[in-house]
Amino acid sequence: MSQRxxxxxxxxxxxxxxxxxxxxxxxxxxAGIWRAITRRKAGRGRPKGELVRxxxxxxxxxxxxxxxxxxxxxMVMTYEACLQLSRVTGDYSQVGPQYIRLVISDFGPTLTAxxxxxxxxxxxxxEIGSMKVTEQVDALRMSGVLxxxxxxxxxxxxxxxxxxxxxxVACLVMYGAGGLTAHYSFGVNLNLFFDVQxxxxxxxxxxxxxxxxxxxxxxxxxxxxxxxxRGSSEGVGWATTAAVIGSSFAVIVLDFAISAAALFVTxxxx
Amino acid sequence: xxxxxxxxxxxKAFDGKPVLRGLSLxxxxxxxLFVIGTSGVGKSVTIKQLIGLVPxxxxxxxxxxxRVDRLxxxxxxxxxxxxxxVFQSSTLFDAMTLxxxxxxxxxxxxxxxxxxxxVEARALLERVHMAEYADRHPAELSDGMRKRAAIxxxxxxxxxxxxxxxxxxxxxxxxxxxxxTTGLDPxxxxxxxxxxxxxxxxxxxxxxxxxxxxxxxxxxxDRVAMLYQGxxxxxxxxxxxxxxxxxxxxxxxxxxxxxxxxxPGF
Numbered sequence: 001m002s003q004r005x006x007x008x009x010x011x012x013x014x015x016x017x018x019x020x021x022x023x024x025x026x027x028x029x030x031a032g033i034w035r036a037i038t039r040r041k042a043g044r045g046r047p048k049g050e051l052v053r054x055x056x057x058x059x060x061x062x063x064x065x066x067x068x069x070x071x072x073x074x075m076v077m078t079y080e081a082c083l084q085l086s087r088v089t090g091d092y093s094q095v096g097p098q099y100i101r102l103v104i105s106d107f108g109p110t111l112t113a114x115x116x117x118x119x120x121x122x123x124x125x126x127e128i129g130s131m132k133v134t135e136q137v138d139a140l141r142m143s144g145v146l147x148x149x150x151x152x153x154x155x156x157x158x159x160x161x162x163x164x165x166x167x168x169v170a171c172l173v174m175y176g177a178g179g180l181t182a183h184y185s186f187g188v189n190l191n192l193f194f195d196v197q198x199x200x201x202x203x204x205x206x207x208x209x210x211x212x213x214x215x216x217x218x219x220x221x222x223x224x225x226x227x228x229x230r231g232s233s234e235g236v237g238w239a240t241t242a243a244v245i246g247s248s249f250a251v252i253v254l255d256f257a258i259s260a261a262a263l264f265v266t267x268x269x270x
Numbered sequence: 271x272x273x274x275x276x277x278x279x280x281x282k283a284f285d286g287k288p289v290l291r292g293l294s295l296x297x298x299x300x301x302x303l304f305v306i307g308t309s310g311v312g313k314s315v316t317i318k319q320l321i322g323l324v325p326x327x328x329x330x331x332x333x334x335x336x337r338v339d340r341l342x343x344x345x346x347x348x349x350x351x352x353x354x355x356v357f358q359s360s361t362l363f364d365a366m367t368l369x370x371x372x373x374x375x376x377x378x379x380x381x382x383x384x385x386x387x388x389v390e391a392r393a394l395l396e397r398v399h400m401a402e403y404a405d406r407h408p409a410e411l412s413d414g415m416r417k418r419a420a421i422x423x424x425x426x427x428x429x430x431x432x433x434x435x436x437x438x439x440x441x442x443x444x445x446x447x448x449x450x451t452t453g454l455d456p457x458x459x460x461x462x463x464x465x466x467x468x469x470x471x472x473x474x475x476x477x478x479x480x481x482x483x484x485x486x487x488x489x490x491x492d493r494v495a496m497l498y499q500g501x502x503x504x505x506x507x508x509x510x511x512x513x514x515x516x517x518x519x520x521x522x523x524x525x526x527x528x529x530x531x532x533x534p535g536f
Contacts, residue, residue: 050365134361135359136361138318143379144347
C-alpha cells in the first residue's frame with residue numbers, strides 16, 4: 001500500500017516537474033522572440049533562411065494534407081447534418097449558415113491544428129530529439145547558442161503564421177466541400193447554403209485566437225518533448241509519440257478553454 | 271603545484287545507480303591527459319561535468335582557481351568560451367557547410383559578423399587541413415574529415431580578448447575530446463592524434479581525452495587516468511602504466527577477457 005502511494009506521489013511530482021519545464025520552454029521561447037526582434041547579440045547564430053525553411057516545412061508541405069482531410073471531414077459533416085434533417089423536418093435552409101458559423105469559430109482551426117499536431121508535432125519532436133541524442137544540442141550550447149533560440153523560436157513563429165493561414169484555407173475548403181455535398185446529395189440550393197448572414201466578427205476573432213494559440217502550443221510541446229529525448233532511437237520514438245499526444249491534448253484543452261472564455265465574454269451569445 | 275582542472279570527491283548516479291563514487295583527479299596546464307576505462311565507467315560523464323553538460327550530485331569541480339560545478343547556465347556560457355569539446359559523434363549541423371559550422375561559435379562568442387566569421391572559419395579549417403572542403407556539407411564527408419572539422423569548430427570557441435597569460439593563442443584553454451578516434455581508420459586516427467598533440471605543443475592547450483584506443487593512449491598522452499568502479503584507479507605516465515604490476519591495469523591495457531577486473535554484464 002505504502003509503495004503504491006509512493007508511486008502515485010512520484011508520478012505527481014514528475015508531472016508537476018514536467019509542467020514547470022514546459023512552462024519554462026514557453027517563456028524562454030517568448031524571450032527568444034524578443035531577442036530576435038531587438039537583434040540582441042544572443043539572438044545571433046541562427047542559420048540564414050531558417051524561418052523561411054520552417055514556413056515552407058510547416059505550411060506548404062502541410063497544405064495538401066490539410067485540404068484533403070478537412071475537405072472530406074467537411075463533406076461528411078454536411079452529409080450527416082442533411083441526413084438527420086431529412087428524417088426530421090426536411091428543411092435545409094439553416095444548414096449552410098449554421099455550418100459556416102461553426103466551421104469558422106471552431107471546426108476549421110481546431111481540426112487543422114489536430115492535423116498539424118500529428119504531422120508537424122511529430123516532425124519537430126523527431127528532428128530535435130535526434131539532435132538531442134546525438135549530442136548536437138550540447139554542441140549548440142558549447143557554441144554559445146541557446147538551443148531554444150536556434151531550434152524552437154523559428155518553428156514557433158512559422159507555426160503561428162502557418163496555422164492561421166492553413167485554418168483560413170481549411171474553413172474555405174470545408175465550406176466549399178460541404179456546400180457541394182449538400183447540393184449534389186440533397187439538392188440544397190447553393191445560394192441558400194452559401195449564406196453568411198449568421199457570421200459575426202466575433203466568430204472570425206475566435207478563429208484567429210484559436211489558430212494563433214494552437215500554432216503557439218504545437219511547436220512548444222513538440223520541442224519540449226524533443227529536448228527531453230534520451231538514449232538512442234528508442235528515446236526519439238518516445239519523444240515523437242509524446243509530442244503527438246501532448247500537442248493534440250493541448251489543442252483540445254485550448255479549444256475548451258477559449259470557447260468557455262468566449263461564452264463568458266459574450267454572455268452566451270455566440 | 272595546484273591543478274589547472276580538478277575534480278574533488280565527485281559523485282554521480284543515474285536513476286539511483288552510482289557511476290562516480292568519489293572521483294578525484296587533477297590536470298596540469300598544457301598537459302595531455304587520457305582518461306581510460308571500461309564502457310559505462312563514467313569517462314564521458316566526467317569530462318562533461320566540467321562544462322556543466324552533466325550536473326554532479328556531490329563534490330567539487332575547479333577550473334583555473336574557480337569552482338565551476340555550481341555555475342548557472344548563463345554563467346556557464348562564459349566558461350564554455352575557455353573550454354571546448356569535441357564530441358564522440360562529430361555533431362556538425364547538417365544544414366550548414368563546414369565553414370558555417372565553424373563560424374557559428376565565432377559569431378556567438380566573438381560577436382563577428384557573418385562574412386568576417388566565415389573568413390576566420392576558413393583559417394581554422396586550414397589549421398586542420400580541411401580548408402578545401404569549407405563549402406561542403408557534413409553529409410558529403412568521411413567520419414575522419416568530420417572529426418577534423420569538429421576540432422576546427424572547437425578551436426573557434428575563444429575569448430573575445432587577447433590570449434590568456436601563458437597561452438599561445440586566443441582559442442580555448444582546455445579542449446575535451448570524447449573518443450576522438452573511435453570508428454576511424456588507422457590513418458585518420460593518427461592524424462587526429464597528431465592534431466591533439468600539436469594543440470598542446472604549439473598552442474599550449476590542455477587536452478583531456480577520453481579514449482579506448484591504445485595507440486593513441488601510449489602514443490601522445492603525457493599522463494593516463496584509469497577509471498574503475500567510479501574512482502581513479504591508476505594515474506601514471508604511459509610508461510609507468512605499462513610497467514604497472516596492478517592486475518586490473520594489466521588486464522585492461524592488454525585487453526584480456528578474464529582476470530581481476532569486474533565487468534558488469536559479463
